[in-house]
Amino acid sequence: MARTLKLRIWRGSDQDGALQDVTVEANSGEVVLDIIHRVQATQMGDLAVRWNCKAGKCGSCSMEINGKPRLACMTQVSAYAEDEVITITPLRAFPVIKDLVTDVSFNYKKALEVRAYEHPADLAPGEARMEQIDVERSQEFRKCIECFLCQNTCHVIRDHEENKKSFAGPRFFIRLAELDMHPLDTLRNRKQSAQEEHGLGMCNITKCCTEVCPEHIRITDNAIIPMKERVVDVKYDPLRWLGSVIRKREGIL
Amino acid sequence: MAIDTSGNGVFSEGRAKLSARTLRTDKWWLQPLITVIVLFSFIVYATLRAFENGKYFAQPLISPFYSPCLSTDCVKGSPSFIGTIFGTYHIFGMTVSPSLFILIFPLAFRMTCYYYRKAYYRSFWMSPPACAVAEPHAKYTGETRAPLIIQNGHRYAFYAGLVFNVFLTIDAIGAFRNEKGQWGHMSIGTLVLLANATFLWLYSMSCHTCRHTVGGRLRNFSKHPIRYKLWTWVSILNHKHQNFAWISLFGVALADLYVRQVSGGSIRNLYFF
Numbered sequence: 001m002a003r004t005l006k007l008r009i010w011r012g013s014d015q016d017g018a019l020q021d022v023t024v025e026a027n028s029g030e031v032v033l034d035i036i037h038r039v040q041a042t043q044m045g046d047l048a049v050r051w052n053c054k055a056g057k058c059g060s061c062s063m064e065i066n067g068k069p070r071l072a073c074m075t076q077v078s079a080y081a082e083d084e085v086i087t088i089t090p091l092r093a094f095p096v097i098k099d100l101v102t103d104v105s106f107n108y109k110k111a112l113e114v115r116a117y118e119h120p121a122d123l124a125p126g127e128a129r130m131e132q133i134d135v136e137r138s139q140e141f142r143k144c145i146e147c148f149l150c151q152n153t154c155h156v157i158r159d160h161e162e163n164k165k166s167f168a169g170p171r172f173f174i175r176l177a178e179l180d181m182h183p184l185d186t187l188r189n190r191k192q193s194a195q196e197e198h199g200l201g202m203c204n205i206t207k208c209c210t211e212v213c214p215e216h217i218r219i220t221d222n223a224i225i226p227m228k229e230r231v232v233d234v235k236y237d238p239l240r241w242l243g244s245v246i247r248k249r250e251g252i253l
Numbered sequence: 254m255a256i257d258t259s260g261n262g263v264f265s266e267g268r269a270k271l272s273a274r275t276l277r278t279d280k281w282w283l284q285p286l287i288t289v290i291v292l293f294s295f296i297v298y299a300t301l302r303a304f305e306n307g308k309y310f311a312q313p314l315i316s317p318f319y320s321p322c323l324s325t326d327c328v329k330g331s332p333s334f335i336g337t338i339f340g341t342y343h344i345f346g347m348t349v350s351p352s353l354f355i356l357i358f359p360l361a362f363r364m365t366c367y368y369y370r371k372a373y374y375r376s377f378w379m380s381p382p383a384c385a386v387a388e389p390h391a392k393y394t395g396e397t398r399a400p401l402i403i404q405n406g407h408r409y410a411f412y413a414g415l416v417f418n419v420f421l422t423i424d425a426i427g428a429f430r431n432e433k434g435q436w437g438h439m440s441i442g443t444l445v446l447l448a449n450a451t452f453l454w455l456y457s458m459s460c461h462t463c464r465h466t467v468g469g470r471l472r473n474f475s476k477h478p479i480r481y482k483l484w485t486w487v488s489i490l491n492h493k494h495q496n497f498a499w500i501s502l503f504g505v506a507l508a509d510l511y512v513r514q515v516s517g518g519s520i521r522n523l524y525f526f
């Protein structure tokens with residue numbers, strides 16, 4: 001064993017809970033999820049933690065480590081000083097189920113609210129052809145592993161529970177951007193619905209979603225701001241509106 | 254510490270019962286603090302200079318805070334480009350500085366800039382002060398209503414900013430003259446104004462609205478190869494938008510300070526040839 005770690009792990013339910021001190025051995029090269037498993041195996045047999053791939057690809061082990069939203073499987077223990085106490089808590093934007101496991105069903109409800117891709121009526125399945133440069137922009141968004149760290153850190157819902165009704169959150173703004181940038185999607189008014197139904201205007205682009213994304217998706221620069229600009233095109237720019245009236249543009253609005 | 258019973262945000266019903274607004278142990282407060290100090294210093298300096306109404310022109314150098322000079326109150330010889338359309342105004346017996354007629358445009362560009370919005374929402378309004386640090390406000394509506402809905406007009410501030418970039422570029426070219434107005438000379442002031450104009454162009458060209466305008470709004474890049482190429486170039490610059498925002502801010506203040514010192518006689522504008 002390379003070192004002895006001092007941890008504070010939050011344990012409890014949606015009703016009550018507290019941080020509990022624990023000391024555990026750690027090997028070099030281990031990640032925080034390894035340590036949690038060791039604690040589970042040796043000291044807290046009933047410690048609840050959600051995990052799956054241990055490779056940063058399933059998005060299950062999202063939690064907060066020393067107050068920062070992170071994937072436990074991608075957080076090296078060596079990143080913390082020898083004498084540092086590591087505090088591990090569940091995601092603080094969602095209700096607790098038990099210990100480090102939170103109820104993230106809010107995100108699944110929001111996913112259902114995003115209207116799906118609509119294929120052109122005159123194109124049969126299999127006939128669609130797209131150039132690489134037309135799809136590569138939205139391919140970045142397909143890297144999302146749905147860890148919901150961006151949703152958790154977004155202050156619009158983290159600090160204001162009441163906004164959950166009207167705000168979809170950054171994960172679904174990249175979904176909306178992906179669809180709105182799709183060269184074949186024929187659904188009209190996606191921009192308007194991003195603003196009016198999904199709360200895009202609530203975002204004040206403070207970029208915390210981008211900072212915590214383990215897939216390094218440039219959520220704000222490449223999805224949210226482009227979507228905000230597209231919304232301006234159809235809702236707030238009088239010249240663009242006038243241009244669309246004069247030219248009787250029939251494109252997707 | 255007692256657990257907050259406000260019942261909102263991270264203290265909402267059902268969430269992990271923790272008393273701290275954040276458990277971050279790093280210096281998360283440092284970045285917003287630096288931003289406040291730097292931006293506040295710039296605001297104070299720019300305000301003082303805007304109201305000073307003097308020491309902004311020393312042939313062939315004009316301060317970026319006073320160009321173009323659109324008031325008849327401007328120092329003789331300072332460039333106006335489109336005429337002294339504002340005349341001279343007095344309020345409470347004091348002459349309105351020519352700077353006040355124009356600074357509103359670059360100010361609007363920076364105030365509505367996507368990067369500066371992040372900077373001042375975090376540091377001045379603490380919404381939030383840092384990631385995963387609870388903000389102090391009880392309610393939040395973002396940019397959905399007045400006055401913040403006006404941020405959606407950023408593109409018009411961007412267009413105005415481009416016009417000013419053209420003026421400041423002409424000023425920089427005009428600095429290839431000597432004190433008698435003869436062409437073919439170059440001084441430290443020439444470099445200062447050239448650097449200022451360059452940084453301002455880089456800041457404008459890296460803007461998210463610029464990126465959207467040149468090609469970002471398209472669905473099919475393959476049908477618009479030239480706009481796709483432009484979008485690609487602007488996207489490269491866009492990665493550094495934050496850097497250009499700060500560099501150009503310092504650049505404009507330093508350019509003004511240099512012209513002020515030369516105009517006031519504190520330093521001599523050294524000529525290379």
